[in-house]
Amino acid sequence: xxxxxxxxxxxxxxxxxxxxxxxxxxxxxxxxxxxxxxxxxxxxxxxxxxxxxxxxxxxxxxxxxxxxxxxxxxxxxxxxxxxxxxxxxxxxxxxxxxxxxxxxxxxxxxxxxxxxxxxxxxxxxxxxxxxxxxxxxxxxxxx
Numbered sequence: 553x554x555x556x557x558x559x560x561x562x563x564x565x566x567x568x569x570x571x572x573x574x575x576x577x578x579x580x581x582x583x584x585x586x587x588x589x590x591x592x593x594x595x596x597x598x599x600x601x602x603x604x605x606x607x608x609x610x611x612x613x614x615x616x617x618x619x620x621x622x623x624x625x626x627x628x629x630x631x632x633x634x635x636x637x638x639x640x641x642x643x644x645x646x647x648x649x650x651x652x653x654x655x656x657x658x659x660x661x662x663x664x665x666x667x668x669x670x671x672x673x674x675x676x677x678x679x680x681x682x683x684x685x686x687x688x689x690x691x692x693x694x695x
Contacts, residue, residue, distance in 0.1 A: 555639055556632040558672040559653045559662035565590050566599065568620025572608045575599050575619050588652050588660055589623045595652055595660045597623035629654050632661050640669050 566575050566587050575587055579601055589597040599619050607613075607622035629652045630639045643651060643666060653662040 553636045553672060554632065555630055555634050555636060555653055555664055556662075558636055558668045559632065559664040560668060561662040563588060563652075563660065563663045565660070566619050567591060568596060568618060568623065570619045571615060572604050572613065572617045572619060572622065573615035576601070576604055576615075586650055588663065589619055590660055593659055595627060595629065595654065595658070597625045598627050598652065599623040627652060630664065631656060636669055636673065639664065640666065 564578050564582055564584070564587055566578065566589055568589055568591060578587060579585060585601040587599050588595055589599055597620070599622065603622045603624060608617050611622075613621065628646055628648060630642070632653050632655055639651065643649070649667075650663055650665045652660055653664050655661050
């Protein structure tokens with residue numbers, strides 16, 4: 553099974569010039585804690601609710617601060633034609649629950665979460681990945 557079989561193709565995006573308030577409001581409306589940041593259809597970063605709190609508010613930036621100033625620019629990603637088992641193992645190794653999905657032209661085409669993988673595989677393959685993802689305080693997720 554390929555990533556494209558499980559990914560969510562419709563993804564809310566933001567740009568480096570959007571405000572932290574805009575990003576936070578989009579996250580709240582969607583019930584998510586992470587948004588891809590794109591510039592001209594190219595993935596340039598990810599912004600999380602944690603980025604907004606720690607690098608934004610914690611560093612004295614207000615709601616009008618720019619996403620580009622606090623986003624994580626070193627983005628891990630996968631390709632839509634990669635095997636799901638390979639990607640879920642990699643997600644566990646790098647300790648992430650979600651990855652942006654690119655096509656081979658490096659254009660953003662979706663996002664995949666461990667939950668998406670669990671839905672299409674009936675839970676097979678995600679247990680090992682979840683067991684590698686640390687929780688705060690050094691505790692590992694229970695499977």
